Structures are given as C-alpha cells and as structure tokens.
Amino acid sequence: MSVEARQLRDACGRFGTGVTVITTECNGHEHGMTANAFMSISLDPPLIAVCIAEKAKMLGMIRESSRFAVSILAEGMEDVAWHFAGRPKLDPAQLFEDGNGLPVVRGAVASFVCNVANEVVAGDHVLFLGHVQRLDHQNDARPLLFFCGRFGALDRPRPAPEILENIGHELVW
Numbered sequence: 001m002s003v004e005a006r007q008l009r010d011a012c013g014r015f016g017t018g019v020t021v022i023t024t025e026c027n028g029h030e031h032g033m034t035a036n037a038f039m040s041i042s043l044d045p046p047l048i049a050v051c052i053a054e055k056a057k058m059l060g061m062i063r064e065s066s067r068f069a070v071s072i073l074a075e076g077m078e079d080v081a082w083h084f085a086g087r088p089k090l091d092p093a094q095l096f097e098d099g100n101g102l103p104v105v106r107g108a109v110a111s112f113v114c115n116v117a118n119e120v121v122a123g124d125h126v127l128f129l130g131h132v133q134r135l136d137h138q139n140d141a142r143p144l145l146f147f148c149g150r151f152g153a154l155d156r157p158r159p160a161p162e163i164l165e166n167i168g169h170e171l172v173w
Helices: 005-012 057-065 078-083 162-166
Strands: 020-026 029-035 038-042 047-053 067-072 096-099 102-105 110-122 125-137 145-147 150-152
Touching (some): 020 102, 047 067, 067 102, 067 125
Antiparallel strands (some): 020 029, 020 067
C-alpha cells in the first residue's frame, strides 16, 4: 500500500498538539514561523526538538544563526499563530520580548531559548535538537491547541495523578 502525502497529513492531524512560534535572529532581523512539530527530548542535558520543512525560509536562518527560540502559545493567541503561518496582520514589534538575545512571544505559556546541538535530515524536513539555555513558563496559563486543522482550548484541565512523578518507566502488558 502506498501512503500519499495528503493521507499522512490528515491522519497526523488527528493528533492534538500545542501551537508554537519558532523564532530566530539572523543578520539583525527577527524571524518567526508557526509550528506544531515540537517536543521535549532530554532532561539531562536539557534538549528540545523542532522540525522545519526544507522549503521553509526559517531553515537557512536557523542554520546561519545556530540559535532558535520556541514560544508555546496561550489560549486566545490564534491571531499570533495565523500571523506567523503566513497571514500577517499584527505588528511583530508588539508581540515579542527579549529572551536572552532572541525574540519570544510575550504572554506565551512557556518559552525556550536554545543553541542548536544537532540537526538531522528527515525526508523533506530537518529536525533541530536545541540545547536549552533559558526557559520561562507561566504556571496558570492554558495552551492554545490544534486538532484536525482547527484551534481549540482545554475544556477542564485536571491534575495529573501522582504516579507521573516517576515518568520514564515503561508499562508492559
């Protein structure tokens, strides 16, 4: 069976994610793009990953600067997500604050400022592993979510059970 790109995209769209804006500074200019391809990798050392399409302008900019930041958008920041997804209508100067020399989105749920630790070519994308140099987060903020091509929000967040403190243990059935 051959898997077509649209089928894969539609199936992956069934995985609910947060929404991020990935930023960098290159040649004196700030750049940003909306993405949901973000994940934590390691606690020691502190590593995260983002995935950038090989056709994206951001790819060359991250390669040149060797740094990037990730801002996890908060509930209600749909306009920010659309702005950096190619539908600009906001003033970026009002959106950012300084995150240790890189722009991060003001009011984000969390932000991470990273140096590129490694990059891995993966098909038509490049996976950047970022060594976290600085982070910030708001304990009471709620994230903007993305599912099946639409934005959403958490209905009623519930606290995680105590067992999650031992994360990293595998369950076997």
